[in-house]
Amino acid sequence: MSLGQWLAQLVSSLQDPQKVARFQQLCGVEAPASCTAAAAADPREDEKAEAHLAGESRRRERQPGAAGGPPPPGSDRNQCPAKLGGGGAPNGVRNGRATEVGPASPRRAGLLRRNSLTGEEGQLAHVSNWPLHYLFCFGTELGNELFYILFFPFWIWNLDALVGRRLVVIWVLVMYLGQCTKDIIRWPRPASPPVVKLEVFYNSEYSMPSTHAMSGTAIPVAMILLTYGRWQYPLTYGLILIPCWCSLVCISRIYMGMHSILDVIAGFLYTILILVIFYPFVDLIDNFNQTHRYAPLIIIGLHLALGIFSFTLDTWSTSRGDTAEILGSGAGIACGSHFTYKMGLLLDPPLDILPLARHPISVTLFGKAILRIFIGMLFVLVVRDIMKRITIPLACKIFNIPCDDIRKARQHMEVELPYRYITYGMVGFSITFLVPYIFFFIGIS
16 A cells, blocks of 8 residues: 555545544434434435535635525525535535434533524434533633633733733634635535534534634643743643643544544644744734834734635635634734833833743732723623624615624625624724723723
8 A cells, every 4th residue: 555545544534424423422422313313214315415515616606695696604505515525414514403302302412502693503412421521512612702702811911911912913823724724625524424513603614624623722832832931830831731721622623523533633733833834923923013103004904805815715604704703803902902012001021030920819919800800801892792783783784784683684794794803803902902091090900
């Protein structure tokens, strides 16, 4: 067997959905008997759906909202189709939905979010190991919006603003490249059945590489690279944190039925490659964002250009909104850090006092940290809600789209993209400028 044949066989083996299903069964997750029986009754159903959607992927479709364009998200035609030869079920199709509940009364596993645009929910499943299930639910949340909106502000407001800003730079770069790569490769999610889809929030996106795995690798690795030598702590802590964090996120995606083994391995290796190439420039980028005279204009223009490029890679799916959210957050945080630096609200410590020592925890220090988180997050959530209420109706009015039903309105690209980019741009700007200004004004900075 030649090297090429061996690699092809290895890739095929790691992409096999049966391995994902066996891992789920090992962890105590099984599809209801009614679901399995339905799949066995007509095994060609998925093949027909895949062939139809693969045919649709051969031609570029116009964006939603245009006459004759594809229907909005939620219909099979508008979900990401399987790439020819990729194997598996079409990406974004509601695979293996149980229509009947057997005597065992299977429970819908976990408190996982449904798809915000399509309304799709996770499959009914028997879960016998609930502690392990909730552990993997926590692991998958380490790559979701709730974690990001708590983690990055906590670093910027309470720990080290410089580290927080540079973590965001790395996160935006890694996630953007990951999303673009998905739309270039266009591999579908693992086929269901045999896989049980416990989470479907990102089911209408492609699978390769796993951006959860990329985020779960980039954040802990970058956190150690940025803090070791800047703060006093044993390197052993970092060497323990990285594999625990990374493996928990990666394995959770297999457990949820969202990715094959190959997806998470590729995501991990891709992230390491990105960090090796781009990490040396993070310091330069952060200094430019803070000090250059025209940094805000360049930041906004660059992020918009990157967004426009990514939107041309494939037909519309919910990943377009995720990309706009990532770029908007990065642009907002970078612009906010520029104005914060100019006004002297958050000054980085001088280099001659490094490494920094950990402050002893006191009641005052702890109280101020809690107060900053409470006030800051309350302000950020209010800003997000206000911007959502403004941007969605405004976009609907500009593009003549009915906005009686917010979910249906967001199924149009013309509404979803401005909403995500502008709203999360303001959220990022609030995190690095407006909230620190409030802290300075009330004396808790």
